[in-house]
Amino acid sequence: MELKNIHNVYFIGIGGIGMSALARYFKFIGKNVAGYDKTPTHLTDELKAEGINIHFEDNVALIALPYLNKENTLVVVTPAVPKDHLEWNYFLQNEFVVKKRAEVLGIITKGTFCFAVAGTHGKTTTSSILGHILYESGVDVTAFLGGIVENYDSNLIGSGKTVTVAEADEFDRSFLHLHPDIACVTSMDADHLDIYGDTASIEASFREFADKVEDKNHLFKTNGLPIEGVTVGVGTGAFSAVNVRIENGWYVFDAQTPSEVIKDIRFGLPGRHNLTNAMLALAMAKTYGVAGGDIAKALESFKGVRRRFSYQIKKPGLVYIDDYAHHPTEIDAVYQAVTELYPNEKVLAIFQPHLFSRTRDFADGFAKSLSQFENIVLLDIYPARELPIEGVTSQWLLDKIENDNKRLVSKADLLQVVKLTDATVVVTIGAGDIGEMVPDIKKVVDEKV
Known part of the structure; x- marks a missing residue:
């Protein structure tokens, strides 16, 4: 099924942060969007206010008629949904096109220049900073994010058709569905051991993701990670934050890059980890061709992500x-x-x-x-x-x-x-x-x- 032939998109688990970004995207490009979630939240309230029909009971009878037409309906499901879910099983038994969120993200981003941000920590903040830099610099971008960005009050930035930013989620090996042109790996700590079993399996999966980027000058990583790529950090790496100081609650620093030093960048998110996140976003944007002055301006205006410090x-x-x-x-x-x-x-x-x-x-x-x-x-x-x-x-x-x-x-x-x-x-x-x-x-x- 090609996206152009889809008229209706039905989400099972629509209130998830990544799922809701996709729901907003499909609504924005003119598709009919509806969905189910287990409980109402602030996020489902926002989606309903945007005109998306949502119900909270696992009941096939509550699915509106257009979404029961399997010829032009795409069903998107989150891995968090239990295997005995009635609606999910109805769609499977009736041979609808049912895709995981990551598969759909892979389809959307395949025909674009794709930035992918991977890592066990820092994905949302780094991809949000990157999306903000690209959007503020006039790039034709859509960023699909795992958090609500304060500047936009949304987990979707932009409406571009040629460039995408995606969080490359390691849960359930989802990130292997993406087709990145420029990527970064923020961290590779043990996590999701219920899926992977051990640290070695997680690292192997990250290496498989990293191998998707053919030009290793377009793959960025923090110091010490066991993958090939360009090192980025604070006081270390080819892209490095140096001369770091705190002024009135702001980080002020210089960004040393292979081609220039961008002086006196102001950045408002606290914590050394966020300085690293900012440098990763800077490295990817600079490599894509965004001017240093535009990057500095965007970093100063970035307000952060809801529930991230x-x-x-x-x-x-x-x-x-x-x-x-x-x-x-x-x-x-x-x-x-x-x-x-x-x-x-x-x-x-x-x-x-x-x-x-x-x-x-x-x-x-x-x-x-x-x-x-x-x-x-x-x-x-x-x-x-x-x-x-x-x-x-x-x-x-x-x-x-x-x-x-x-x-x-x-x-x-x-x-x-x-x-x-x-x-x-x-x-x-x-x-x-x-x-x-x-x-x-x-x-x-x-x-x-």
Whole structure:
């Protein structure tokens, strides 16, 4: 089935961050779009407001008639949907064209000049920065993103037809469906061991992705990764941030590239990991041909990604930050940024573990990362697509944390805990439904002044 012959696109799991970007894209190019998701969220509310029909009950009878015509309907499914899903099985049994999100992204980007951003951490921020640079510089681009970019209040940037930016997701080996012309790998830490089994299998999959880029001068990587490519970093590599300083909460730095030094770039996202993300985006844009001055201008105007070190409150003596971190390395990055910016403040970190398998596989890493914070509150594990694993609980994780100021709290009691804390910096961390609680937490923190 060619995209031009598709009139209707039906999404099973439309509320997912990557799925919703595709839904917005198809709606934008004039297709009929509808879908199912398990629960309403802020994102499904936004999609409905944009004219997309969504229901929340797994019931074939709720699917509108146009989407039951298999001749011109594409069904897109997320890997998170269980195998016994009634709607999914209906479409399979009736021989509809059913594709995974990654396959559809591969089809869309195949006929374009494709930038692909891979890595176990930093994909969303790096691809969002890159999409913003290209769009602001006048490139005919569409960027499909795994987060809501503050500048655009969307996970889709642009409406270009010749250049695409895509997050190359390693989950379920999805990134192997892409056809990158320029790519980067931000990191290759162990993750998704429920899919891969071990670190060696993850690294092999990343190498297979990297091999898709024929010209290794168009493949960028951070220092120390076991793949061939151009090294990018802070104080290291062919593209390097040097002379880094902090001025009024901004990073100011010079970007050393093989062809020039771009002086006094201003960048507003905290944390050394975000400087690296910015340099990766800079390296890819510069290699494509964007002028250094245009890159610097775009980096200064980039406002960040929702739930990536996202300031909810930023007042003298009171700060609330929300972050999507769900891996020990990401929590370390949050801690580094918080302590660099607020070295003398009392910090409360609230963490919701994501997936029983990930909590089991990285329990010692989570405990070590969380122990760094002065005060820690744990919520119960967010299961997402998984069933409980015996013995793997937040209490089990809490017992591993070497810190006296720690406690396990139910979601129902969390607001009261936040209300009573004397911390001047509050940080919420996690990839589960803690993101849905942010507005309520913000309200409670705001009332503390």
